[in-house]
Amino acid sequence: xxxxxxxxxxxxxxxxxxxxxxxxxxxxxxxxxxxxxxxxxxxxxxxxxxxxxxxxxxxxxxxxxxxxxxxxxxxxxxxxxxxxxxxxxxxxxxxxxxxxxxxxxxxxxxxxxxxxxxxxxxxxxxxxxxxxxxxxxxxxxxxxxxxxxxxxxxxxxx
Amino acid sequence: xxxxxxxxxxxxxxxxxxxxxxxxxxxxxxxxxxxxxxxxxxxxxxxxxxxxxx
Numbered sequence: 001x002x003x004x005x006x007x008x009x010x011x012x013x014x015x016x017x018x019x020x021x022x023x024x025x026x027x028x029x030x031x032x033x034x035x036x037x038x039x040x041x042x043x044x045x046x047x048x049x050x051x052x053x054x055x056x057x058x059x060x061x062x063x064x065x066x067x068x069x070x071x072x073x074x075x076x077x078x079x080x081x082x083x084x085x086x087x088x089x090x091x092x093x094x095x096x097x098x099x100x101x102x103x104x105x106x107x108x109x110x111x112x113x114x115x116x117x118x119x120x121x122x123x124x125x126x127x128x129x130x131x132x133x134x135x136x137x138x139x140x141x142x143x144x145x146x147x148x149x150x151x152x153x154x155x156x157x158x
Numbered sequence: 159x160x161x162x163x164x165x166x167x168x169x170x171x172x173x174x175x176x177x178x179x180x181x182x183x184x185x186x187x188x189x190x191x192x193x194x195x196x197x198x199x200x201x202x203x204x205x206x207x208x209x210x211x212x
Binding site for chain 2: 011013014015024026028035037039041043044045046047048050051053055057059063064065066067098100130132135136137138139148150152
């Protein structure tokens with residue numbers, strides 16, 4: 001977790017119930033030509049109460065959100081390190097939850113796959129990383145090109 | 159969405175809850191459908207407790 005990363009903040013929204021794992025974080029991607037507000041949203045999934053969906057989105061000028069824009073701030077490594085830190089923060093608050101995520105397109109999914117491969121030794125010190133390919137989840141293996149990912153804390157009590 | 163400038167730093171208003179919910183609803187629905195389609199044995203790999211091995 002030592003890669004350069006942006007500072008992030010937790011945004012409060014009044015949603016019920018109070019213990020809902022619905023959480024929103026934001027940070028700013030900064031370059032010489034633009035500042036882009038990015039949000040990371042953890043949304044509960046009804047089907048599996050202990051799984052949350054992670055979405056990384058840009059806030060557009062009209063206030064809408066998009067995960068299809070290409071920011072072009074040449075800071076993707078910093079952005080993803082920030083998201084990694086945010087996931088860690090979320091799992092401290094909700095240690096029994098599993099975070100599910102995937103790219104909004106194949107290019108982004110492949111990028112996430114590559115980042116996980118690069119940081120696998122570091123991440124698996126604290127987390128269980130599961131990759132899913134064609135509906136079959138398994139412990140993340142570096143030689144696979146998964147289409148969906150899951151992250152959860154290692155249960156130290158077992 | 160540019161609201162103010164403080165000490166030269168651009169501050170941007172946070173998105174509304176409505177905008178957030180609208181943006182993620184489709185993804186959450188898809189995630190619900192996807193997890194519902196997985197057999198219990200596969201779900202266990204995702205949500206089950208796993209012991210740390212060294």
